[in-house]
Amino acid sequence: MRKKRTAYLLLLPLMGMTALALLACGSVLTQSLGVVPAFGLTEPTLDYYREALADPAFFSALGVSLRVALLSALAAAVLGTALCAALVRVGPGPMGLLIRLPILVPHAVTALFAILLLSQTGLLARWAWALGVISEPGEFPQLLFTPGYGGTILAYLWKEIPFVAYFTLALMAGVSCTLGEAAENLGASPLRAFLTVTLPLSLPAISQAFLIIFLFAFGGYELPLLLGATLPKALPVYAHLAYMHPDLRQRPAAMALYGLILLLSAAMATLYGLLTRHLLRRVEGGQ
């Protein structure tokens, strides 16, 4: 009993923060329904959602965010798992420290790295110029600021591949040392042991990492702002621009966009949770 009370006391700050976050969400949703008494808006209405959903710009922004989130999360999950398997083989050591570096670098700084390296006047372009491969900046392939958001996805990958590896490492190392080695002792090739024993048992960690990256990239603001195209904009950039509209009575329109982002994120997290639970049950059932 006493132990429990201490635990609850220790959890107080977290509960407080959660309560505040919920309050903020509530305030976003209230304003998105057109209720901002400070500006004389008091009638609740769904019009702002209707307007948002009738605007093609919303769907192209949604398309950009889904595309960036899906591609970067998928590629990061696959490549990160491969990196993790390699780390388990060679043992963490200095490499284990090295992969933590990108995780620690903030996204805005990552964007700066990308611009310094990959832009048409970046380091790579300058080397290409020095070697005589190109004669002016425009000849260097455009990697950043494209409507396909390739630069944004690359920057996410640089950060998130190590994240998946780091996130999965403890679990995979444990599985590999015990059940994986047992499988190899029983005659399975290393690849077969990995694919049929270690990988399936590491799936919970990998799939959690995938969800974290996916939702982060879906709601991410800095990278698509700094490395993306003027149009189409990523959904959070689009919503923030609406929020910054000088006409303050446009505020509910922006809040409706945030409301949609909230709802979409919650829906995707739930759907994904159901899917992975189903998948994991099958893996565990087959054990």
Next chain:
Amino acid sequence: MEKIKMKQLTALCLILTMLLSLSACGGKDTPSNALDLSAASWEEIEEAARGTSVTFYGWGGDEDRNNWLASVAAPYMEERYDITLEVVGMNIDEILAKLAGEKEAGSAAGSIDMIWINGENFYSAKENGLLYGAFLDKLPNTGTYIDTEDPETLNDFCMPIEGYEAPYGRAQMVLYNDSAVTPETPASAQELLSYCQQYPGRVTYPALPDFTGSAFVRNIIYEICGWEQFQTMEADYDTVKEAIAPALDYLRSLNPYLWNQGRTFPDASTTVDAMFADGELVLGMSYSPYGVAVGIENGTYTDTTRTFLFENGTIGNTNYMSIAFNAPNPAGAMVVINAMISAELQLSQYEQLRNLPVVSPAKLSVEERAAFDAVDMGRGVLSQEELLTHRLPEMPAKLVPVIEEIWLNEVVGK
């Protein structure tokens, strides 16, 4: 039993958090100025401001201005009026969002005293009651130095000022390039088009709603459609779109020759300046008419960089200082603003920042005028006379966001 306890505990936590957050919002115990400012004399206001601090929120992207505020303006206020000036760099849209948040929360004493503001933001702030009110006539220096009949003292982007803000500095759109790289100085929209065709991929402008990018597009609209019709236009999307249709055609015809084929535009004017300095672009645009001289002096630009204008003129506007509706120290803000429009600080800005002054030359004393005339504006820039004879008025503030929206829909990538 245990379950109930836990529920109670959770409920208690929730209530506690809410109480905490409530007291954090409303419980600021700032001593409000007991003085009734509307009735007080200027001496009483100065007295009340003594020993206080004033927060000045505004765009912080100009390092030279930040330095000037810290090294000239702040010590000046400290010495003369015993006021501590705290400058906070923040984009105007964020400042308005902050004020709007404070208004929603109903907090009587806010955190912002003075704001650097103009145009559509002034319009929106005034419309939504985010400003303190009329104070311009209270300031002694308004009568001493400011031309109160000047249209730019009366209206800000066609919005009546009614004393809600005091002029801070004047700006004017200029173009610049490097004569050693490109000998041409396009003097009209048509010449700009052939210039872009000659240097494909090496001209661009900041993506709207960037302040400079937005002004550049309005200037193009003036070039193609004239400026008079916009002074009284309704801020209706379709009306504006029809009126600026030829300018939209022109901007689209520019796209294929712009950086990145006009599919993407740099996010900010500072990015354009940096790309020009880097040699990636051959032309830039600025709202600081003397920016090139400053750039040449600090080595950002080459010695052969020079400023030029469109023959038909470029948009000029004044930027202003205003006071927040919930300013904790309005008396202090008035004292600071009064000092900012004095000949002394305007001259200092003119010297150090090459900022076009807001004081009226006709009201200056002979010595003061001589001091202004003696300032060397540096290389690569135009004379004040050249600028002022090519100065066009701004559009009504309400049109600005409409044009920005139309530009996004009709120009980018088209």
